[in-house]
Amino acid sequence: MKMKRGILIICxxxxxxxxxxxxxxxxxxxxxxxxxxxxxDKGADPDIKDFxxxxxxxxxxEFAVSSNNGYEVSGxxxxxxxxxxxxxxxxxxxxxxxxxxDKTLEFYTDNPTGELKIxxxxxNDNYLELACFDDGPSGDPHYKLFRYNGxxxxxxxxxxxxxxxxxxxxxxxxxxxxxxxxxxxxTSWQELVDNEFVSRDHDVSQYIGETYELSGSGFFVPLEExxxxxxxxxxWEWESMKDFESITVKILEIYSASQLFIEFEDGQKGLLYFWxxx
Ligand SMILES: [Ca+2]
Ligand SMILES: [Ca+2]
Numbered sequence: 001m002k003m004k005r006g007i008l009i010i011c012x013x014x015x016x017x018x019x020x021x022x023x024x025x026x027x028x029x030x031x032x033x034x035x036x037x038x039x040x041d042k043g044a045d046p047d048i049k050d051f052x053x054x055x056x057x058x059x060x061x062e063f064a065v066s067s068n069n070g071y072e073v074s075g076x077x078x079x080x081x082x083x084x085x086x087x088x089x090x091x092x093x094x095x096x097x098x099x100x101x102d103k104t105l106e107f108y109t110d111n112p113t114g115e116l117k118i119x120x121x122x123x124n125d126n127y128l129e130l131a132c133f134d135d136g137p138s139g140d141p142h143y144k145l146f147r148y149n150g151x152x153x154x155x156x157x158x159x160x161x162x163x164x165x166x167x168x169x170x171x172x173x174x175x176x177x178x179x180x181x182x183x184x185x186x187t188s189w190q191e192l193v194d195n196e197f198v199s200r201d202h203d204v205s206q207y208i209g210e211t212y213e214l215s216g217s218g219f220f221v222p223l224e225e226x227x228x229x230x231x232x233x234x235x236w237e238w239e240s241m242k243d244f245e246s247i248t249v250k251i252l253e254i255y256s257a258s259q260l261f262i263e264f265e266d267g268q269k270g271l272l273y274f275w276x277x278x
Contacts, residue, residue, distance in 0.1 A: 045189075045200075045202050045203065046166055046170050046172075046189055048164075048172065048184060048185070048186055050166045051164035051165060051166050051170075051171075051172060052164060052165065053164055053165075054119070054131075054143070054159060054161065054163050054164065054165050054171070055117075056165075057119050057120055057121070057165055057167055058117045058118065058119050058131070059077070059117070059118040059119065059120070059128065061075065061077055061117075061118050062075075063075035063088070063116045065114045065116075067114060069093060070091065070092050070093025070094070070096075070112075071090075071091070071092040071093070071112060071113075071114035072089075072090075072091055072092075073088075073089065073090045073091075073092065073114055073116045074087075074088065074089045074090075075088050075116075076088065077118055077128065078128070079100060079118075079127065079128050079129070079130070079147075079148040080126065080127055080148055080149055080150040081125075081126030081127060081128075082150060086100050086101055086148060087099075087100065087101055088100050088116075088130065090116055090130075090132060092109055092112035092114060092132070093109075096108065096109040096112065098130065098132065098146055098153065099153075100130075100146075100148040100153050101148075103148065103152065103153035104153070105146065105153045105154075105155060107132075107144060107155060109132075109134045109144070110134055110135065110136050110137045111134060111135035111136060111137075112132065112133065112134050112135070113133055113135060115132070115133035116130060116131070116132050116133070117130070117131040117132075117133070117143070118130060118131070119131045119143075119145075120167060121145070121147075121156075121165070121167075121169060121192055122167070122168055122169035122192055123167050123168055124168055124169065127147055127148070127149060129145050129146060129147050129156065130145070130146040130147075130148075131143035131144070131145055131159075132144045132145075132146070133161070134158075138277075139277070140160070140277065141160065141161040141162075142158045142159060142160045142161055143158065143159050143161065144157075144158050145157060145158065145159060147195060154195050156192065156195055156196070156197065157196065157197045159171055159173075159190075159197075160173050160174050160175065161174075162174025164177070169191060169192040169193075170189055170190065170191050170192070171189065171190050171197075172186045172188075172189045172190070173188075173190065175257060175258070175276060176188045176189065176202075176257050177257055178212075178254075178257050178258075178260075179216075179257075180214055180215055180216040180218060180244070180274065181212040181213065181214060181251075182212060182213040182215070183212070185204070185207050185212075185254075185257075186202055186257065187201070187202055187204055187254065187256060187257045188200060188201050188202050189202060204254045207251055207254060208251060208252065208253065208254065209250065209251070209252070210250070210251060211248060211249070211250050212248075212249055212250075212251060213246050213247070213248060213249075214244045214246075214247045214248075214249045214262075214272075215244055215245055215246055215247070216243075216244060216274075217241060217242070217243050217244070217274075217275075218241070218242060218244060218272050218273065218274045219234070219235075219236065219240040219241055219242070219272070219273050219274070219275070220240060220242045220270050220271070220272050221233050221234075221235070221240055221270050221271045222268060222269070222270040223261070223269060223270045223271055224269060225269075226252055226253040226261035226269075227261075227271065230255050230259060230261070230271055233271050234259070234271070234273055236275070247264070247265075248264075248265050249262045249263065249264055249265075249272075250262060250263045252269065258273060258274040258276050259271070259272075259273045259274075260272050260273070
């Protein structure tokens with residue numbers, strides 16, 4: 001709080017100092033944008049309509065794949081946008097590594113399939129990234145991402161295969177989406193900032209009290225009121241499992257994209273939650 005006030009005072013002092021050189025009309029705007037720079041960096045929450053499946057951003061390019069105690073994948077593509085093709089090679093086995101030109105990066109894989117793709121994570125920059133598929137330890141399919149900027153080969157992290165992307169450096173994990181609801185909603189998104197994915201919380205209050213169409217298999221425990229500690233009520237008993245087919249529900253509370261408090265049309269309320277893997 002003290003810090004904020006300090007920044008505010010500095011801004012006011014600065015705006016007085018600059019009054020002489022800045023046109024009067026622009027002053028108000030300049031002050032406002034200076035007061036809370038963190039908000040400006042973040043921008044508005046993304047609109048889910050701008051997102052589509054990860055694979056929609058794959059380039060139409062096939063690497064040569066050979067398998068023998070793992071996979072050897074190789075090809076050529078311009079990854080850093082300098083107009084010169086880059087030599088790409090990856091070996092997927094117990095000791096996996098990826099190579100672009102003379103740069104090598106070792107990485108860990110559980111269950112690779114030899115699938116390597118070229119993806120454009122952010123159309124605002126000249127880079128294209130490498131996405132290496134790994135089925136994970138127990139059916140947790142994801143892509144490991146690498147960027148080559150001409151000087152370095154950088155591991156950017158992972159994106160789950162069910163994620164959606166906007167092609168401008170943002171993605172929404174499958175686990176952050178209310179996949180059983182229509183319209184689809186989300187609880188958080190990831191943003192690529194300086195070669196790292198940063199998690200951003202999405203304000204879900206806009207979804208509360210709204211009506212949705214619910215489909216699929218979930219668990220339901222009738223409750224009068226939304227519990228504070230919903231974990232205490234979650235059980236994976238078969239009798240709690242329900243199949244929903246285009247049922248109209250009202251969302252009253254969102255704990256996570258797969259754990260909610262809802263109300264059916266007949267007025268029955270309760271905790272609704274989904275099995276999203278181990
Ligand atoms: Ca290149
Ligand atoms: Ca790009």
